[in-house]
Amino acid sequence: xxxxxxxxxxxxxxxxxxxxxxxxxxxxxxxxxxxxxxxxxxxxxxxxxxxxxxxxxxxxxxxxxxxxxxxxxxxxxxxxxxxxxxxxxxxxxxxxxxxxxxxxxxxxxxxxxxxxxxxxxxxxxxxxxxxxxxxxxxxxxxxxxxxxxxxxxxxxxxxxxxxxxxxxxxxxxxxxxxxxxxxxxxxxxxxxxxxxxxxxxxxxxxxxxxxxxxxxxxxxxxxxxxxxxxxxxxxxxxxxxxxxxxxxxx
Ligand code: ADE
Numbered sequence: 001x002x003x004x005x006x007x008x009x010x011x012x013x014x015x016x017x018x019x020x021x022x023x024x025x026x027x028x029x030x031x032x033x034x035x036x037x038x039x040x041x042x043x044x045x046x047x048x049x050x051x052x053x054x055x056x057x058x059x060x061x062x063x064x065x066x067x068x069x070x071x072x073x074x075x076x077x078x079x080x081x082x083x084x085x086x087x088x089x090x091x092x093x094x095x096x097x098x099x100x101x102x103x104x105x106x107x108x109x110x111x112x113x114x115x116x117x118x119x120x121x122x123x124x125x126x127x128x129x130x131x132x133x134x135x136x137x138x139x140x141x142x143x144x145x146x147x148x149x150x151x152x153x154x155x156x157x158x159x160x161x162x163x164x165x166x167x168x169x170x171x172x173x174x175x176x177x178x179x180x181x182x183x184x185x186x187x188x189x190x191x192x193x194x195x196x197x198x199x200x201x202x203x204x205x206x207x208x209x210x211x212x213x214x215x216x217x218x219x220x221x222x223x224x225x226x227x228x229x230x231x232x233x234x235x236x237x238x239x240x241x242x243x244x245x246x247x248x249x250x
Contacts, residue, residue, distance in 0.1 A: 178211025
């Protein structure tokens with residue numbers, strides 16, 4: 001997969017893109033990441049990428065000309081339908097499902113906004129989608145783009161090891177994963193649950209699902225409204241609720 005990033009701060013990508021899984025994906029030829037400096041597409045002699053807003057107000061606005069010029073140059077040879085995504089707090093909130101969908105494209109382009117905003121004609125002319133990584137405002141789209149790249153690349157076949165499937169992650173089926181443990185069996189008096197040590201695969205699967213449900217119930221009850229649950233799992237949730245009511249009554 002090829003991902004083009006258009007940014008005023010390409011150096012912000014250096015660390016995350018040269019370590020760990022993202023570096024492995026690049027090294028194995030599974031990810032072709034290309035960084036483009038929007039400032040290279042500024043045409044005025046001061047290479048200004050921003051200007052004051054029409055209508056007044058504080059802050060500076062990213063100019064349309066260099067951003068549109070950069071997108072058109074970079075995407076000149078891209079297949080039709082290539083997503084051109086603007087990173088903005090006003091976009092659709094990013095999710096596991098969106099990461100998986102984006103991973104199916106051979107090419108993506110991510111445009112990182114800066115300053116107070118971006119001239120809206122960029123959105124009208126070249127942007128196909130707008131993504132936010134959450135309901136808070138960052139100083140620019142670069143960190144958000146790094147988050148999206150990381151989450152998308154995990155879904156490219158061959159990036160994760162064979163026994164580590166992105167489909168088993170928290171959120172993959174709408175509920176969170178349960179707890180994990182590794183050696184030693186006892187640490188500071190806390191023991192690894194005996195079910196995990198005994199090795200009955202069926203029991204382990206059931207236990208993990210139950211723990212995942214419990215965690216979801218405690219931390220992200222909103223996810224349960226959309227999760228695909230069996231009768232038994234709904235019964236378990238009712239038991240968690242009862243346990244909690246009893247514990248509060250104590
Ligand atoms: N740029 C600034 N804040 C952002 C956010 N929450 N998501 C994506 N891009 C952003």
